[in-house]
Amino acid sequence: MHKSRIIISCCIVLLLNIKVVAQDAHFSQFYSAPTFLSPSLAGSTGGTRFVANYRNQWPGISKAFQTFAVSADFYLSEYRSGFGALLVTDKAGSANLNTTYLGLQYSFRVPIGDDWQFVPGLQFTFGQKSLDRSKLLFPDEVVTGSPSSGQVYLTNTKAQYLDLATSVFFYSPKFWIGAVADHMLRPNYSFMGDKSILPLKFVNFGGMNLWRANVSRIEEPRFASLSYRFEYQNGFKQLDIGGYIYGQVLDFGVWYRGLPIFKNENIQNHLIDNDALVLTLGVSTGPFRIAYSYDLQLSSLSTYGAGAHEISIIWEIDELFECVDCFSRRNTLQFHKNRPRNMKVN
Incomplete structure (x- = not known):
C-alpha cells in the first residue's frame, strides 16, 4: 500500500512538472484579466478599472495549482497613455512552489x-x-527512509529576477488583434546555482464582433x-x-482549448493537445461584473484533475472617454455615453 501511494505521488509530480516546464500560469477568462493578457490593454x-482573478x-489533486491576480489601470487622455499595475501569485505543489511578480505597465x-x-505597450x-525546502521529498529518502543529502544542492529557496514584456494591439469597432512577447x-530562476532560464513566451489574440442588437443609446448593449x-x-x-453572447445583465461564453492536430514538443503522448471545454457565466450590474467559469477537461487527466474553477x-x-475596451460588456462598439464610437481621443 505504501509503495502504491509512492507510485501515485510520483505520477502526480511528473504531471505537475509537465505544466511547470510547458507554460506560465494562465486564465481561461483571459479577457476578464485584460492587463494579464497584454500590457497594451x-x-x-x-x-x-480594478480587477481580481x-x-x-x-482541484481533484491536492495542492495542484492556484493562481491569484489583482490589477489596477487607468487612462490619461491628455497624454493618450494608459498606466497599470499587475500583481500575480501562482502556487504549485505540496512544496509550495510559488511564483510572485509585480508588473508595471x-x-x-x-x-x-x-x-x-x-496601441503599443510595455x-x-x-x-x-520560492519553495519550502522542508516539504521536499527526495528519491533516496523514499528508498532508505533517512534524511536525504539532496538538499545540499539547493543553494537557495528563493530566486529573484527582472523581466520585460512588449506588446502591440490594433482595434476598430469591428475587429481587434494583438501580440505579446x-x-x-x-x-x-534557478534554486541550485546553475542556469534555469525562463523561456520566451509569445501570445497572439484577436477577434471580431458578429452581431449587435439595435438598442437605444441609453440601454445596455x-x-x-x-x-x-x-x-x-x-x-x-x-x-x-x-x-461570448452579452445581454443586458447576463453574458455567456463557450471556449475550446486544444491543438489536437499539432504536436507539442514538451507533452508526452499529447496529453493536453485536446485539453478542455470552458463554460463561462457573467453577471453585470452598474460598473461591476462578476464571472465564473469551469474548465471541463477533455484530456486523460479529467478523471484525476477535476477540471478548473475560475x-x-x-x-x-x-468611463469618461470615447475609446472603450473592445472586451467591456458596456462597449456597443457604436455608442458610448451617447457619443459616436468612431470619435478620436484627444
Whole structure:
C-alpha cells in the first residue's frame, strides 16, 4: 500500500512538472484579466478599472495549482497613455512552489484613420520564485527512509529576477488583434546555482464582433463576439477559441482549448493537445461584473484533475472617454455615453 501511494505521488509530480516546464500560469477568462493578457490593454476602458482573478486548477489533486491576480489601470487622455499595475501569485505543489511578480505597465494610443487605433505597450516586471525546502521529498529518502543529502544542492529557496514584456494591439469597432512577447530579458530562476532560464513566451489574440442588437443609446448593449488566443512557449502550443453572447445583465461564453492536430514538443503522448471545454457565466450590474467559469477537461487527466474553477471580478469607474475596451460588456462598439464610437481621443 505504501509503495502504491509512492507510485501515485510520483505520477502526480511528473504531471505537475509537465505544466511547470510547458507554460506560465494562465486564465481561461483571459479577457476578464485584460492587463494579464497584454500590457497594451492598460487604460483600455478610457477610465479607471480594478480587477481580481482567482483560478483553482485540478482541484481533484491536492495542492495542484492556484493562481491569484489583482490589477489596477487607468487612462490619461491628455497624454493618450494608459498606466497599470499587475500583481500575480501562482502556487504549485505540496512544496509550495510559488511564483510572485509585480508588473508595471504603460500603453500609448495612436489613431490610424477614423476607425483604427494602434496601441503599443510595455511591462517591467520584478518577480520571485520560492519553495519550502522542508516539504521536499527526495528519491533516496523514499528508498532508505533517512534524511536525504539532496538538499545540499539547493543553494537557495528563493530566486529573484527582472523581466520585460512588449506588446502591440490594433482595434476598430469591428475587429481587434494583438501580440505579446514576454520574458524578453530571459531571467534565471534557478534554486541550485546553475542556469534555469525562463523561456520566451509569445501570445497572439484577436477577434471580431458578429452581431449587435439595435438598442437605444441609453440601454445596455446586447451583442455577440468570436475571438481566439494562441500561445507558444518553449515548444508548448495552446489555442483557445470561442465566443461570448452579452445581454443586458447576463453574458455567456463557450471556449475550446486544444491543438489536437499539432504536436507539442514538451507533452508526452499529447496529453493536453485536446485539453478542455470552458463554460463561462457573467453577471453585470452598474460598473461591476462578476464571472465564473469551469474548465471541463477533455484530456486523460479529467478523471484525476477535476477540471478548473475560475472567478473574476471587475469594477470599472470614470468611463469618461470615447475609446472603450473592445472586451467591456458596456462597449456597443457604436455608442458610448451617447457619443459616436468612431470619435478620436484627444
